[in-house]
Amino acid sequence: MVVVAILAAGRGTRMKSNLPKVLHSLGGKSLVERVIQSVEPLQPERQMVIVGYQAALVKTALVPIPDLEFVEQTVQLGTGHAIQQLLPHLEGYKGDLLVLNGDVPLLRSETIKHFLQIHQENQNAATVLTAKLPNPKGYGRVFCDDNNVLQQIVEDKDCTAPQRENQRINAGVYCFRWQDLEKILPHLQANNAQKEYYLTDAVTQVTPVMAVDVEDFQEIGGINDRLQLSGAYDILQARIKEKWMKAGVTLIDSASITIDEAVELEPDVIIEPQTHLRGNTVIKAGSRIGPGSLIENSLIGENVTVRYSVIDHSVVQNETQIGPYAHLRGHVEVGEKCRVGNFVELKNTKLGNGTKTAHLSYLGDTTTGTKVNIGAGTITANYDGVNKHKTIIGNNTKTGSNSVLVAPITLGNDVYVAAGSTITDNVPDNSLVIARQRQVIKEGWEMKKK
Structure with a gap:
């Protein structure tokens, strides 16, 4: 049995922010969310988040995560004091307590699992991640014997010259046998300049204690300021990019590309420079994204091309071309073998297979059939100042340049809209519709004016 306690009570003054430190975002998730995510494979018996500064805000942010318990540390007096707040909540508990920090977001699940396994297999009273x-x-140095049994922890300022040669440091992650720890917690002393209660003091009062070295020291980096937050993002991005390149994805100029952790990519996808993939985005095999594109929470089918464009909460089906400089937003669905070209904006719109809107158009709240051709400068006037209205365009219909379709309106199948028309009434199948003033020429007008 294991209970997880996550320390998330601090303000983080060096962040220079009113937002609690643990709620700052790293790659689309808050720092504390990443810590919670890292222990999910352990299936802990309980997960307890110790909150303090702006506790209500932290609780609200974590509402979507099930089965969390919150314990308040109203005054922040150190890590030992934080764990003391668990005493009434874990009365009678006989398992292990895993203590993690809400501002250490890069610790891998595999590392935590191995750490816990060593602790339990050796029946340690405490285990320290180093x-x-x-x-x-x-940093304080951790000294062990040949079996990694902890002998002492010496602060950097107290180390002798030979002791400073030791590179092993305390990562601030612990696992305790709770029955041993709960006897010690009430008796911790704040005998230090900060007048705080430290969990490291509890480590030295139980036995046996072992140290477990993390394989990659970058995992244990804490976030105390914006510079460290930026460094953590670089580490996270390096992990993500390495994963996808090993899986058959090509990243051209990977340093200029960012990819959120939740993004899914299939083999033979090519990501061009200055492209950013956010949220729950899926890009299927053979698609080429970028350069200069942003895709967020969207599904991109196979063999799609997206250049210099923004796609948000939308679906683009196979063999479609998007861009350059297109904008898809608000639940757009683009069918197969479509073309959405230069300076086209689609909002809450569904394009049937084979439809083309090549340039300079806006389609909002619109549904088209198959093989529709939207002429340059066509717009749907979907908003009357109060409500949005639908436009429906049938199969094989073509709109001329600079057409305005005033919604609500329906154009049937095989309709032709003359260039420059403003259409306000429904149009039946197989029709040509012209809605514009007849051209008038007044010869010699300029001479008469003079």
Whole structure:
């Protein structure tokens, strides 16, 4: 049995923000969400988030995550004090307590699982996650015997010259046998300049205690300011990009590309420079995205091309071309073998297979049939100042340049709209519709004016 406690009570003053530190975003998820996500494979018996600064805001942000318990630390007096708040909530509990930090978001699930396994297999009273840093200056050193049994933790300022050669430091992640820890917690002392209660003091009062080195020291990096947040994002992006390139995705100039963790890519996808993939986006095999494109929470089919365009909450089916400089938003569905070209905006619109809207058009709240051709400059006037209205366009219909379709309106199948027309009434199948003033020429007008 294991209960997880996540320390998330601090303000994080170095972030220079009114937002609690643990709610700052990293790759589309808050720091604390990432920590919670990392323990999901463990299936813990309970997950307890210790909150303090703007506790209500943290609780609200985490409402979508089920089975969380919140414990308040009204005054922040150190890590030991935070865990003391669990005493009334874990009375009679006989399992292990895994302590994680809400501002350490890059710890992998595999690392935590291995750490917990070592703790339980060796029946340790406590286990400390450690890391060997290339430059451990400023960190307390952890000293172990040949079996990784902890002997002592020495603060950097107290280390002798030989002790400073030790690169192993405390990562601040612990697993305790709760029955041992709960006896010690009430007796922790704040004998330090900060007058705080530290969990490291509890580690030295139980036995046996082991250290487990993390394989990649970057996993244990905490976030205390915006610079560290940016560095963590770089690490996260490197992981994501490595994963997809190994899976058969081509990233051209990967340094200029960003990909959220929830994005799914299929083999033979090509991502061009300056392209950004956000949210729950799926891009299927053979598609080429970019350069200069943003796709968010959208599904892109096979062999689709998207250039210099923005696609948000939309679906684009196979073998369709998008862009350059197109904007799809608000639940657009584009069928197969379509073309959405230069400076076209689609909003809450469904295009049938083979439909083309090549340039300079706006279609809002519109549904088209198959093989429709939207002429340059065609717009649907879908808003009357109060309500939005639908436009329906049948199969094989063609609109001339600079047409205005005033919704609500329906154009039948095989309709031709003359260029420059403003259409206000429904048009039946197999029709030519012309709605414009007849051209008038007044010869010699300029001479008479003079």
